[in-house]
Amino acid sequence: MSLIVMKFGGSSVSNIDKIKIVTAKIINKKKTDKNKVVVVVSAPGDMTDELIDLANQITDKPDDREMDMLLATGEQRSVALLSMSLKANDYDAISLTGPQAGIHADMTHTKARITVIKPLKIFKELNKNKIVIVAGFQGINPNKDVTTLGRGGSDLTAVAIAAAIKADICEIYTDVDGVYTTDPRVCSRARKINCISYDEMLEMSGSGAQVMQARSIEVAKKYNVIIEVKSSFNNNPGTIINDGKKEKKMENVVITAVTFDKNQSKLSILEVNDKPGIAAKVFGILAKSQVNVDMIIQSSARERYNDISFTVSRNDLKKTVSVLSGISRELNSKGIIFDDKIAKLSIVGVGMKSHPGVAAKMFNALAKEKINIEMISTSEIKISCVIKEESVNKAVNALHRAFGLNK
Amino acid sequence: MSLIVMKFGGSSVSNIDKIKIVTAKIINKKKTDKNKVVVVVSAPGDMTDELIDLANQITDKPDDREMDMLLATGEQRSVALLSMSLKANDYDAISLTGPQAGIHADMTHTKARITVIKPLKIFKELNKNKIVIVAGFQGINPNKDVTTLGRGGSDLTAVAIAAAIKADICEIYTDVDGVYTTDPRVCSRARKINCISYDEMLEMSGSGAQVMQARSIEVAKKYNVIIEVKSSFNNNPGTIINDGKKEKKMENVVITAVTFDKNQSKLSILEVNDKPGIAAKVFGILAKSQVNVDMIIQSSARERYNDISFTVSRNDLKKTVSVLSGISRELNSKGIIFDDKIAKLSIVGVGMKSHPGVAAKMFNALAKEKINIEMISTSEIKISCVIKEESVNKAVNALHRAFGLNK
Numbered sequence: 001m002s003l004i005v006m007k008f009g010g011s012s013v014s015n016i017d018k019i020k021i022v023t024a025k026i027i028n029k030k031k032t033d034k035n036k037v038v039v040v041v042s043a044p045g046d047m048t049d050e051l052i053d054l055a056n057q058i059t060d061k062p063d064d065r066e067m068d069m070l071l072a073t074g075e076q077r078s079v080a081l082l083s084m085s086l087k088a089n090d091y092d093a094i095s096l097t098g099p100q101a102g103i104h105a106d107m108t109h110t111k112a113r114i115t116v117i118k119p120l121k122i123f124k125e126l127n128k129n130k131i132v133i134v135a136g137f138q139g140i141n142p143n144k145d146v147t148t149l150g151r152g153g154s155d156l157t158a159v160a161i162a163a164a165i166k167a168d169i170c171e172i173y174t175d176v177d178g179v180y181t182t183d184p185r186v187c188s189r190a191r192k193i194n195c196i197s198y199d200e201m202l203e204m205s206g207s208g209a210q211v212m213q214a215r216s217i218e219v220a221k222k223y224n225v226i227i228e229v230k231s232s233f234n235n236n237p238g239t240i241i242n243d244g245k246k247e248k249k250m251e252n253v254v255i256t257a258v259t260f261d262k263n264q265s266k267l268s269i270l271e272v273n274d275k276p277g278i279a280a281k282v283f284g285i286l287a288k289s290q291v292n293v294d295m296i297i298q299s300s301a302r303e304r305y306n307d308i309s310f311t312v313s314r315n316d317l318k319k320t321v322s323v324l325s326g327i328s329r330e331l332n333s334k335g336i337i338f339d340d341k342i343a344k345l346s347i348v349g350v351g352m353k354s355h356p357g358v359a360a361k362m363f364n365a366l367a368k369e370k371i372n373i374e375m376i377s378t379s380e381i382k383i384s385c386v387i388k389e390e391s392v393n394k395a396v397n398a399l400h401r402a403f404g405l406n407k
Numbered sequence: 408m409s410l411i412v413m414k415f416g417g418s419s420v421s422n423i424d425k426i427k428i429v430t431a432k433i434i435n436k437k438k439t440d441k442n443k444v445v446v447v448v449s450a451p452g453d454m455t456d457e458l459i460d461l462a463n464q465i466t467d468k469p470d471d472r473e474m475d476m477l478l479a480t481g482e483q484r485s486v487a488l489l490s491m492s493l494k495a496n497d498y499d500a501i502s503l504t505g506p507q508a509g510i511h512a513d514m515t516h517t518k519a520r521i522t523v524i525k526p527l528k529i530f531k532e533l534n535k536n537k538i539v540i541v542a543g544f545q546g547i548n549p550n551k552d553v554t555t556l557g558r559g560g561s562d563l564t565a566v567a568i569a570a571a572i573k574a575d576i577c578e579i580y581t582d583v584d585g586v587y588t589t590d591p592r593v594c595s596r597a598r599k600i601n602c603i604s605y606d607e608m609l610e611m612s613g614s615g616a617q618v619m620q621a622r623s624i625e626v627a628k629k630y631n632v633i634i635e636v637k638s639s640f641n642n643n644p645g646t647i648i649n650d651g652k653k654e655k656k657m658e659n660v661v662i663t664a665v666t667f668d669k670n671q672s673k674l675s676i677l678e679v680n681d682k683p684g685i686a687a688k689v690f691g692i693l694a695k696s697q698v699n700v701d702m703i704i705q706s707s708a709r710e711r712y713n714d715i716s717f718t719v720s721r722n723d724l725k726k727t728v729s730v731l732s733g734i735s736r737e738l739n740s741k742g743i744i745f746d747d748k749i750a751k752l753s754i755v756g757v758g759m760k761s762h763p764g765v766a767a768k769m770f771n772a773l774a775k776e777k778i779n780i781e782m783i784s785t786s787e788i789k790i791s792c793v794i795k796e797e798s799v800n801k802a803v804n805a806l807h808r809a810f811g812l813n814k
């Protein structure tokens with residue numbers, strides 16, 4: 001017998017036929033070895049977008065608390081329908097809203113953080129041998145108001161519940177078979193990864209792979225929750241995400257995946273005075289404007305002057321330029337240039353820690369394809385380069401081959 | 408300054424344009440004398456029906472608890488959108504689900520009864536000068552599950568909150584201008600009633616007038632909540648429903664309204680043995696089968712045999728016949744006959760208590776029109792006759808004229 005958390009996204013419950021398919025999947029899991037099962041579900045299909053659209057018909061800036069009140073109805077619909085469907089198949093089930101499930105969150109509406117999970121009710125219902133269906137993406141704050149957890153919120157609910165009830169595994173059902181060595185739409189030789197560590201997965205999330213959001217992986221890492229990312233549509237084994245300690249083979253693998261992110265733009269502030277506090281000023285004011293800065297590079301090769309370059313997501317480019325223009329006089333720079341036809345290309349793998357020469361191999365592979373590198377940034381287990389967007393496909397295929405990911 | 412409860416039905420919040428109209432109505436009420444305002448709202452338009460339809464696509468018999476979980480999302484959507492809309496107009500507001508508003512109900516799902524209202528949160532928010540928007544139709548049961556209150560549930564929520572917070576008035580906004588002396592679609596001379604007593608309104612609800620359900624009026628009567636039924640679409644004064652004690656003019660009015668109910672059918676069990684316990688058996692078994700029996704007439708003119716006649720709603724006719732057939736041998740009757748082409752016609756008015764001859768006047772008016780009376784039943788302030796359905800319009804107009812309701 002295992003204690004299992006299963007998470008299904010909105011596309012898996014977008015209509016009644018799909019709900020019936022999910023029902024069968026849950027029943028199958030429940031039967032096998034008489035497992036105890038907690039299911040986390042998102043709002044059906046495009047419902048969240050529809051509700052946001054309704055709110056925007058009322059006002060440009062809907063009140064955050066009321067937005068959460070509105071959005072929370074989406075998941076509530078899903079859990080009620082799914083629980084009905086299980087009961088109609090003679091499997092006892094109970095639906096719980098986030099608040100009912102004991103998911104406590106902080107006071108930030110529309111992107112709350114989970115503070116603690118009190119799984120008393122979940123345990124109580126599991127002990128009655130019920131399948132417990134929990135609304136993802138939502139919690140209750142100290143005011144007893146409903147809050148929502150922001151992007152990736154349902155994954156987070158699933159992982160956090162798995163941590164709180166000490167589940168044996170947290171299964172994330174998606175429309176792909178698992179985590180891939182790179183995007184199969186770009187590289188036909190992409191392969192499913194059988195096992196990947198939390199750290200690698202975190203770097204992948206941060207560098208364009210859209211399987212799971214970083215915040216869920218962080219929680220999984222912290223509480224050592226074993227995740228399996230797998231398909232809603234077949235029974236193939238998926239990708240296991242864990243601490244990587246048990247994987248003996250891992251020593252031999254240098255690079256686990258090649259990722260890319262086209263939603264990037266690059267800015268440079270030219271010839272800024274090289275005195276303390278300038279970078280703090282620039283990035284402080286951007287943070288205040290809610291601009292998320294990704295790579296930052298400052299070259300101090302020249303005397304007295306620096307260029308500061310950094311990347312932001314393309315949606316933030318306009319705002320960033322306008323914010324920087326506002327303080328350009330204070331910076332006394334020679335000007336701002338930007339380019340939104342770029343992409344970030346990364347290789348990820350814990351193996352690179354102990355294998356020297358990985359960066360050189362990457363640059364070499366790109367050079368052979370005559371791809372120019374505009375920025376470089378490295379972490380312990382990741383190397384990222386900014387290149388022209390038009391070169392992404394060629395670059396991904398070259399790196400996938402160079403690091404032996406084609407098998 | 409007054410403390411006011413305003414209730415809007417589903418058709419008043421069926422789309423964003425209508426929500427904006429309701430918003431303006433609330434703001435206008437709030438401004439006047441700086442009133443404190445609690446608003447109760449139903450689910451938008453046909454949403455409840457749509458959700459029921461979704462559930463029925465899963466199974467013929469959806470689980471009741473899960474049905475409530477599903478249906479409750481409708482009102483939650485309405486309160487969030489309405490609160491957003493008020494805030495967008497710079498009026499501070501807060502939406503509350505039934506459970507958040509402190510509406511406690513019993514364990515019966517899909518048709519729960521309110522047990523108590525704990526209006527702490529409502530008062531707290533009113534004292535912050537907020538407009539409090541409460542989801543109608545829903546409450547929380549001792550299990551901390553969401554329940555729904557069944558037909559007329561949102562009116563009930565409004566009246567019960569008005570009672571709990573001792574509101575000065577509970578305004579029920581509808582698509583008509585108020586309560587009419589009879590259905591204007593049937594009688595062009597129908598007039599809006601300015602003031603009607605709880606008892607009269609109760610009899611009207613029970614005899615086909617569909618303005619408000621009896622359960623809400625019962626609560627209003629018990630706690631002496633003054634109700635005003637009025638239009639969502641204009642600012643005309645509506646119909647006040649109260650205990651009738653302040654209305655001096657009432658002495659002169661014999662009959663307040665003429666009502667009719669076409670959703671009726673008549674059954675007779677012929678020549679039943681006239682011995683004790685037969686009626687108890689018949690109506691006991693019908694009650695067990697959830698058949699709601701309305702008028703009952705037993706004539707014991709003949710020796711040893713009785714005919715038992717009664718009316719049930721047309722939807723229950725088939726079930727009633729089948730239940731009676733099952734026990735026909737035990738009854739040893741001569742057979743069952745039924746007729747679903749009938750209607751119940753009633754006159755209602757507290758004045759009839761002190762005015763003799765009201766019944767005679769009614770029968771006389773019908774006789775003049777050559778309308779045959781098939782059954783008669785009377786209460787303190789109501790006289791009902793069963794007549795052929797085809798005669799309803801003629802009968803209503805005749806009675807409306809005979810009792811001076813044309814003015």
